[in-house]
Amino acid sequence: MNKQRFGDGTMKFTPPKNYEKNNPNILKRVVDDMENDKPFHYLFLGNAGVGKTALAKLIRRSYLDEDWRWLNVRKFYRNYIELMSTSYNDKYDVIRDSEKIMRAKNLVIDDLGNERPNTASAHDYMGSMLEERYDWLTVSNKEARTIITTNLGANELHQIYGARLIDRLEGLFTIMRFKNQSFRRVNREIIEG
Numbered sequence: 001m002n003k004q005r006f007g008d009g010t011m012k013f014t015p016p017k018n019y020e021k022n023n024p025n026i027l028k029r030v031v032d033d034m035e036n037d038k039p040f041h042y043l044f045l046g047n048a049g050v051g052k053t054a055l056a057k058l059i060r061r062s063y064l065d066e067d068w069r070w071l072n073v074r075k076f077y078r079n080y081i082e083l084m085s086t087s088y089n090d091k092y093d094v095i096r097d098s099e100k101i102m103r104a105k106n107l108v109i110d111d112l113g114n115e116r117p118n119t120a121s122a123h124d125y126m127g128s129m130l131e132e133r134y135d136w137l138t139v140s141n142k143e144a145r146t147i148i149t150t151n152l153g154a155n156e157l158h159q160i161y162g163a164r165l166i167d168r169l170e171g172l173f174t175i176m177r178f179k180n181q182s183f184r185r186v187n188r189e190i191i192e193g
Contacts, residue, residue, distance in 0.1 A: 019055065022180035029174065030059065041137070041146040043173040045153065049182025052149040056108045059147065069104035073111045073126060102133040105144050109133075112150040113160055127161045134168045148173065 019027045033040045044052035060068045101107070109130075115122040137144055148169075150157065157166050 019051065023051070023176075023178055026055075026176045026178065029176070030055070034059070034062065039143050039145055041144075041173040042148070043169060043175045044147065044149040044178060045175060046151070046178030046180075047182065048151050050178040050180050052178055053110055056110065056147045056149055060106070060108060063106065066106055067104070068106040068108065069101055070108045071101055071110065073109060074114050074116050098129055099132055102129050103136050103141075105141065107133070107144075107146050109146070109148045112148050113152040113156065114150075123160050127165050130161070130165055130169065134165075134172060137172060146173070 030040075030042075032038075044056065046052055060070070112126070112130075113123075115126050133146065137146065152160070154166070
């Protein structure tokens with residue numbers, strides 16, 4: 001996927017072929033938003049291997065002149081563990097660093113629901129960070145872009161993060177369901193005998 005700058009300052013977004021075939025409606029929306037330089041907030045839902053993270057990476061790379069923060073939820077536990085193990089006086093620094101991530105103009109939150117440790121308190125912590133992002137987006141930053149990827153379905157998201165947070169995300173984010181099967185499975189090679 002390339003977003004090339006032409007002499008007149010316009011942008012061109014060239015998607016990979018497999019997205020045109022497997023997720024044409026998702027791709028049409030992404031291409032339209034990027035070519036028209038619209039701010040966007042996407043929630044990519046789908047099974048493992050369907051291209052959610054790959055598309056998020058390609059979108060991020062196409063904005064060469066802009067800074068993007070990338071937050072892999074599986075690795076975010078470090079902040080959670082640090083928060084739980086720091087003294088009362090140092091907790092503010094950990095919280096401030098997390099808020100700084102959530103207030104980035106351009107942010108990808110990858111693999112939502114896959115927090116490690118997989119505990120209710122870790123999910124609560126991530127949920128509070130998502131609420132921070134939501135509040136910041138709705139109050140003060142209309143030009144921001146956000147992509148969230150998850151392997152969870154709507155019911156699982158409700159169970160883990162609660163109806164209140166999911167309702168907020170659904171009101172702000174464009175939900176994009178990837179229906180294709182895993183690219184990795186399609187391309188795998190199995191030799192027997």
